[in-house]
Amino acid sequence: MNLFLLIIFLLVGIAGLIYNVDSGVFIGLGLIPWQILKIKLKRKFVLTAIIISSIAGLGYFIYYSKWLIAALFVFIQLYNYWGYLNIVNE
Secondary structure (H helix, E strand, C coil), X not given: CHHHHHHHHHHHHHHHXXXXXXXXXXXXXXXXXXXXXXXXXXXXXXXXXXXXXXXXXHHHHHHCCCHHHHHHHHHHHHHHHHHHHHHHCX
């Protein structure tokens, strides 16, 4: 199920970037790292996903001057990083 959700969020995030849909970018790119974390892939994949989705999402929101959504997106990515740190410290 987590792999299916990862594919869905990946498609939603990419479609949001292509068609300029804020909610697609926010939800899709915000949840990709969490799904990779739940699949329990190697730690560097999770960290890479967090970094890439953060750069893509923040770049999108800053480019379109959506400052509130950008701040919320940073919060979501920090939550993903917190989950990553919890897995690393177990």
